[in-house]
Every structure is written in structure tokens, then in C-alpha cells.
Amino acid sequence: KAEVADYIHQASLETEIERLSTEKEKTGVFTGAYCINRLNGERVPILTADYVLHTYGTGVVMGVPAHDARDFVFAKKYGLPIRVVVAPPDWDGGDLEDAYLAEGTQVNSGEFDGLSSSEGLQKIADHIEAQGWGERKVNYRMRDWLVSRQRYWGTPIPIIYCPECGEVPVPDDELPVVLPEDAEFLPTGESPLALHEGFVNVPCPDCGRPSKRETDTMDTFVDSSWYFLRYASAGFQDGPFDPEAIKKWNPVDQYTGGVEHAVMHLLYARFFTKALRDLGLIDFDEPFVRLFNQGTIIYQHQKMSKSRGNVIAPDDYVNEVGADVVRSYLMFLGPWEAGGDWSDSGINGVARWANRVWEVANRDSSELDHSPVNENSVRDVQRALHKTIKKVSDDMDSFKFNTAIASLMELTNTLTQAWERSDLTSDAWNEAVSNLVAMMAPITPYLSEELWEATGHESSVHTQSWPEWDESLAADETITLVVQVNGRLRDRIEVPVGIEEDTAKETALSSPKIQPHIQGKDVSKVIYVPGRLVNIVAG
Ligand SMILES: [Zn+2]
Incomplete structure (x- = not known):
């Protein structure tokens, strides 16, 4: 008995967190007493142990060493029997190496043998309730939450302390209690509200006596x-x-x-x-x-930290290249979920892109009407635009901001080159530029708003609907290539206009209709006649 009392004293010196930790060695001591398990009539030894908490359930728990990690460790240490009652799928009847926590088939469970463990759980609980031995109960592992903080920034707790009436809630028609805007921030360790006479001193809502307002505010999690x-x-x-x-x-x-x-x-x-x-x-x-x-932005391959001195202060860059460029760069420097490594050359590249867009959008498109138009060039720009709208729309929906920006950069290049060739209609140019600016609005809101105005629009770019793409305009133009094996027609394949020779040959060789004709043979030659046919020589 003295041993038990001594043990209880030792355990009481530890915190709950220490006692619950799965890391810490479990300790316990046999009380000398037994109880009877009503389900099978067996005697069960009663131990006192430090990892059982009085706040959990009744504070007395049935140890199940085979199926609870802490009970398992405890039973091993004190040589208690570890009886398997839920068999793992591949169980051979031997000892377990670890507690088995997953679903299984009930064994050593008398009339409940053979049931799945989840079904068995319900059946056993039904049985216990039917016998009147106990009832089901949900255990919430909840604690009280101390929400008051000694801070200015927070929602005031609407309570007034009256010397007569005690704690009086602020009446509904005086809610919400608003923070004073002229609080002084002094290093007193108390909320600045406590020093603000006008905030603190109020009459009691019930009796009118001079009273004091609560000056703690709520944890911001209450708001969020x-x-x-x-x-x-x-x-x-x-x-x-x-x-x-x-x-x-x-x-x-x-x-x-x-x-x-x-x-x-x-x-x-x-x-x-x-x-x-x-x-x-x-x-x-x-x-x-x-x-x-989202992922984390690192710098010089390391997590940013003040002690390492590798912290990037966004404000410095905002002053230098503007908020739009900093934001775009953060979106561009890696997949959103992965984060990435900050680099000065990277942000400069994005700044150059923003400048190119600025130039493109400030061109006087009417100049284009003085030079000859190339219809193929018009079609190419249109196709590039609709492909970009499609790509950026899809990427935005799936948080792939880096590839969305890469597509916008590509479209910017296409436009820059088209301007140099000077072979577009002004309509085609204007359509592409306006849509480029509109797609950039969520990424570079300030730049886009300026350029939206510069391109002759009146209302805000941020109230426009998102650009839509036309699948047929986005599609590559295709031609049909004839594919021959040893001079005999075996397939026809659809390929983009202007396909490269190597790509045409690879496409022909990998065609499912061609495969059987060349399988196991030596392909000695592949001849490509541009825009017409691929002939495969195999033997
Ligand atoms: Zn009062």
C-alpha cells in the first residue's frame, strides 16, 4: 500500500502532457486488487499507472495491450499478458510485435468471434447495454479555452465591473464595444486599454454607479x-x-x-x-x-531567419520594382504548393516582363493599319491568344500560378514579335492586348488597371468578366499525313501544320496501326515528304 501511495505521489508531479506522451516510458504499480470482467468472468489485475488520466472518462480504463500503443508498451514492461482479440488479416496466431490498431476480425472474444472489429464493437456495446452493465458514451477531449488577452488589438470583452452589482454585461443596444483610437502604447505589460481613462471608467448599466470596463480583449482566434x-x-x-x-x-x-x-x-x-x-x-x-x-519561400537554399541574416524584406523590393512585380514573382518562382528559392535575377526577369507588357499596351495600334496584313500572322496571334486564355483559366483554377504567368509571358513575346513584323490588323492586335491585360488583372492589379485605361477602356478592369476562349480558335490547324510501310498505305494521321520532321516521323512510328507492321523488324529508313507522307522502310 505504501508503494502504491508513493507511486501516486511521484506521478502527480508530472504534467498531463508528459504523462500522455507516447515517447515517455510508462510506469505503474500493481495494487494487489483484481476485478472481474463480466463479459468472460475472468479476473483482471488492477494497476495504477501514470498514463491514465482522471480527466479522461471515469479515470479507470480497461487495458487492451494488444490494441493500444501505450498499453502494449506498458504490458511488455510489466510482463502482463497481451491477448489478441482483433486479428490482423495475415495473423498466424503468434505474438504481435506492436499493438494492432486497425480493423480486423475478432478472436478470443467468445460469442463475438468472427465479427469484423467495427461490427463487434457495436454488438458488444449492445450486449452490455442489454445486460444493464453500462451504456454508450461519447468522450470529447475538450478543455476550457482561456480567450482573454492583455492586448489592444482584439475584440473587447463586453463586461463592466460594478462595486455593487458585480459583473454586468454591456447592454445589447450598446454593442459592439469599440476600441478607442487614441490609446497609448506603453511598455507596461498591460493592455493599453487599461490606461485609457475614457475607455475604462463607465457607469454601471444597472445602477449607474461609477464602474470599470473589462480591459482584456479576446484572442483573435475568436474572430477568425x-x-x-x-x-x-x-x-x-x-x-x-x-x-x-x-x-x-x-x-x-x-x-x-x-x-x-x-x-x-x-x-x-x-x-x-x-x-x-x-x-x-x-x-x-x-x-x-x-x-x-502553399509552400514556403526560402532564400539561398535555406529557411529565412533573422539569426542567419538571410531574410528578404518585401518592402525593399516593393519600393524598387513595385508591388505588382513582387507579387508576380512570388507566384512565378515555383509551384504554389512547393514554394521556392528567392533570387534577385528571378525578380528582375519578372520586372522586365512587366516593362514589356507596358510597352506592348502603350503601342498606337492604328500604326498597323498602314502596313500590309499577313492573314497567317493574324491567325497565329489569335490562336496564341485563345490557347493562352484556356491555359491561364485552367491554371488559375488549380493554383498553378507559375505556369499561368509563363503562358502570359509567352503571349507577350508573341505580341512583341508581331509588332516588329507589323503585319497584323489593329483589331487583332487590340483584342490580344486587351485580353492579356485582363488576364493579368488578378496578378498585377495596379499595372493592369493603368493599361486597361491606356488601351481605351473606360470602366475598371477589375469589374470585367474573365476572358473566354474559343476552342476552335485555340486549335492547331492540322493536315493529314499518309503513313506507308515499305510503300504500302497503312495509316493516315492528323498532325499540326508546320510539324517538325522528327516529330512527324516519331508520330508515325508510334501509331497503333503502324506498330504491328514494324514489330520485330529492323527499321532501316524513315522518309518524310513534308506535308504529305511518311514512308517507313522495315525488313
Ligand atoms: Zn451596478
């Missing part, structure tokens, strides 16, 4: 846990959010953030959503439909 509901109707005055606007805009289609959001914000926001759903205020279960984690 439901701001996506308020955003749908930020001007709504009759409640936290307009139910009609929620129906239209929520749940949020796309959530993006760093991986660190995976735990805190998503957990809180989902919890609030489920609580509001249970209250009948919203009718969806999850606040965010899709999650996309």
Missing part, C-alpha cells in the same frame, strides 16, 4: 473562427451575419494557407461551424470545402 460568415455580409446590422448571404456564399469554396493552419485555425473554425450548425443558425457541416497549402 467565424469571420468567413461575417465577410458574406459585412454591413449587416441585425445580427452577426445575414442568413441569406450565408446561403449564397458559404461554405467557403477554397481555403488557402500555410500548413501551420492545419491545426489551430481549422480546428477552431470547424468547431464554431459545428456549434452554429447545432444551434440551427447555419445548415452546413464544414466551413471550408477545399484546402490548399
Whole structure:
């Protein structure tokens, strides 16, 4: 008994986190007592152990060493029997090397043998309830959340402390409590609100006696846990959010953030959503439909850190090349989910692109009407434009910003070259330039707005609808090539106009209709007659 008391004292000196950790060595001591497992009538030894918490369930748990990682380690250490009751699919009846946690088939379970473990769980629970030995219970691993912070920036906690009435809530018609704009920020360790006489000293809402306002503010997670509901109707005055606007805009289609959001914000926001759903205020279960984690921007192949001295301050670059270029470069320097390595030459390349777009959009297109038009050139620019609209639209939808920008750069080059040839109609030029500027609007909002005006448009580029592509205009023009093997016609293939000789030959050789005719043979020669045929000599 003394040993048990001593052990309990030792364990009480550890924190719950230490005790719950799967890393830490589990300890325990046999109490000398047994209980009877009603399901099979067997005696079960009772031990006291440091990894069992009184806050979890009743504080007394049934050890299941074969199917719980901590129980397994504990049982090994103290030589307790490890009885398999859920058999892994390939189990040979021998000892387990580790706790088996997945689904399996029940064994050593009397009348419940042979059931799948999930079915068995329900059947055993049914049995226990039918016998009146106990009932099902959901265990929430929830703790209280201390939401007050000693900070200015946060939502004020609407409570007033009256010397007579105690804690009095601010009346509804005085909500929300608004932060004063003239607070002084002094290094006192207290919220600046506590030093603001006008904010702190208020009459008691109930009795009018001089009282003090609460000066702590709420953790910003309290706000971010439901701001996506308020955003749908930020001007709504009759409640936290307009139910009609929620129906239209929520749940949020796309959530993006760093991986660190995976735990805190998503957990809180989902919890609030489920609580509001249970209250009948919203009718969806999850606040965010899709999650996309962006990668990290590194520098000189290392994570940026002040101690390494390799921190890039965006403000310096914004001053030098503008916010549009910095933003475009961040989108361009790598796949969005992977991040990338910041380089000065990289951002300069993007700055040059922005300058080229500026030049292109400021050309006087009427000059083109004085020179001869080449219809093929017009068609080429049109095709390039529609291909780009298609590519950028698809890329934007799937967060492939780097390849979207690469396509826009290509289109810019196509236009620069066309201007030098001076063989387009002004209409074809204007159409391509306007769409280029419109597609750039989400990437370079300031530049695009300027150029939208410079290209003769009146309303804002940001109120335009997204450009649409025409599949037939985006399509490559094709020709039919005849493919012969040893002079006999074997196939006809569709290829783009102007296909390169090597590509034409490869396409012909890999055609499914040609394969059987050359399989196992030596291809000694492939002859290409441009625009007409490919002849394969094989023997
Ligand atoms: Zn009072």
C-alpha cells in the first residue's frame, strides 16, 4: 500500500502532457486488487499507472495491450499478458510485435468471434447495454479555452465591473464595444486599454454607479473562427451575419494557407461551424470545402531567419520594382504548393516582363493599319491568344500560378514579335492586348488597371468578366499525313501544320496501326515528304 501511495505521489508531479506522451516510458504499480470482467468472468489485475488520466472518462480504463500503443508498451514492461482479440488479416496466431490498431476480425472474444472489429464493437456495446452493465458514451477531449488577452488589438470583452452589482454585461443596444483610437502604447505589460481613462471608467448599466470596463480583449482566434460568415455580409446590422448571404456564399469554396493552419485555425473554425450548425443558425457541416497549402519561400537554399541574416524584406523590393512585380514573382518562382528559392535575377526577369507588357499596351495600334496584313500572322496571334486564355483559366483554377504567368509571358513575346513584323490588323492586335491585360488583372492589379485605361477602356478592369476562349480558335490547324510501310498505305494521321520532321516521323512510328507492321523488324529508313507522307522502310 505504501508503494502504491508513493507511486501516486511521484506521478502527480508530472504534467498531463508528459504523462500522455507516447515517447515517455510508462510506469505503474500493481495494487494487489483484481476485478472481474463480466463479459468472460475472468479476473483482471488492477494497476495504477501514470498514463491514465482522471480527466479522461471515469479515470479507470480497461487495458487492451494488444490494441493500444501505450498499453502494449506498458504490458511488455510489466510482463502482463497481451491477448489478441482483433486479428490482423495475415495473423498466424503468434505474438504481435506492436499493438494492432486497425480493423480486423475478432478472436478470443467468445460469442463475438468472427465479427469484423467495427461490427463487434457495436454488438458488444449492445450486449452490455442489454445486460444493464453500462451504456454508450461519447468522450470529447475538450478543455476550457482561456480567450482573454492583455492586448489592444482584439475584440473587447463586453463586461463592466460594478462595486455593487458585480459583473454586468454591456447592454445589447450598446454593442459592439469599440476600441478607442487614441490609446497609448506603453511598455507596461498591460493592455493599453487599461490606461485609457475614457475607455475604462463607465457607469454601471444597472445602477449607474461609477464602474470599470473589462480591459482584456479576446484572442483573435475568436474572430477568425467565424469571420468567413461575417465577410458574406459585412454591413449587416441585425445580427452577426445575414442568413441569406450565408446561403449564397458559404461554405467557403477554397481555403488557402500555410500548413501551420492545419491545426489551430481549422480546428477552431470547424468547431464554431459545428456549434452554429447545432444551434440551427447555419445548415452546413464544414466551413471550408477545399484546402490548399502553399509552400514556403526560402532564400539561398535555406529557411529565412533573422539569426542567419538571410531574410528578404518585401518592402525593399516593393519600393524598387513595385508591388505588382513582387507579387508576380512570388507566384512565378515555383509551384504554389512547393514554394521556392528567392533570387534577385528571378525578380528582375519578372520586372522586365512587366516593362514589356507596358510597352506592348502603350503601342498606337492604328500604326498597323498602314502596313500590309499577313492573314497567317493574324491567325497565329489569335490562336496564341485563345490557347493562352484556356491555359491561364485552367491554371488559375488549380493554383498553378507559375505556369499561368509563363503562358502570359509567352503571349507577350508573341505580341512583341508581331509588332516588329507589323503585319497584323489593329483589331487583332487590340483584342490580344486587351485580353492579356485582363488576364493579368488578378496578378498585377495596379499595372493592369493603368493599361486597361491606356488601351481605351473606360470602366475598371477589375469589374470585367474573365476572358473566354474559343476552342476552335485555340486549335492547331492540322493536315493529314499518309503513313506507308515499305510503300504500302497503312495509316493516315492528323498532325499540326508546320510539324517538325522528327516529330512527324516519331508520330508515325508510334501509331497503333503502324506498330504491328514494324514489330520485330529492323527499321532501316524513315522518309518524310513534308506535308504529305511518311514512308517507313522495315525488313
Ligand atoms: Zn451596478
